[in-house]
Amino acid sequence: MERTAKSGHEIYESMIHFEKEDCLVIFQYVKLLPESKALLDYARKLGMTTVLFTDQLTADVKQLANYILYAYRGDTWNFHSMVAPISVVETVVMLVGLNLEDRSLKNLEKLSKLREEYSTIVSS
Numbered sequence: 726m727e728r729t730a731k732s733g734h735e736i737y738e739s740m741i742h743f744e745k746e747d748c749l750v751i752f753q754y755v756k757l758l759p760e761s762k763a764l765l766d767y768a769r770k771l772g773m774t775t776v777l778f779t780d781q782l783t784a785d786v787k788q789l790a791n792y793i794l795y796a797y798r799g800d801t802w803n804f805h806s807m808v809a810p811i812s813v814v815e816t817v818v819m820l821v822g823l824n825l826e827d828r829s830l831k832n833l834e835k836l837s838k839l840r841e842e843y844s845t846i847v848s849s
Contacts, residue, residue, distance in 0.1 A: 736760050740767055748774045752810065754798065757786060765789040778810050 740763075743749070749768040753761050757779075766789070768775045777790035780798050787793060796810040822829075 733760070736764060740764065743768060743771055743773060745772045748776065750776045750778070751790070752778045754780050754805070756781070757789070762789065778813070780805075 747768075749764060751761050751764065761777075765775055765777070769789075774792075775790040776792045776794060777786065778794045778796055779786060780796060782793070782795055794810075794813050796813055798805040798807065798809065
């Protein structure tokens with residue numbers, strides 16, 4: 726998991742690391758920033774999967790990402806809560822974890838064996 730630069734020309738340094746197998750996740754509220762548009766466009770050209778968390782469902786937003794996760798955060802002039810978006814993120818993380826359960830258990834077993842095998846050489 727790599728975090729992308731927040732804005733401006735710095736995003737290019739993050740974009741050079743994008744690979745087709747990666748998944749780009751963007752949280753974008755109120756209006757879509759030019760940097761977000763560039764990131765989503767480049768990811769689409771690479772064939773990456775893209776996920777956009779937003780509280781805007783305009784036509785242009787719907788065409789930019791593979792998956793649009795809408796999260797209402799309150800009325801325009803009220804406090805904008807992140808409870809709904811964070812709940813969605815936590816659910817996605819749990820589902821990914823469930824799909825990786827077998828691999829994770831195998832890696833834990835490997836780790837245990839490596840620690841045991843090299844415990845006399847490398848101290849904990």
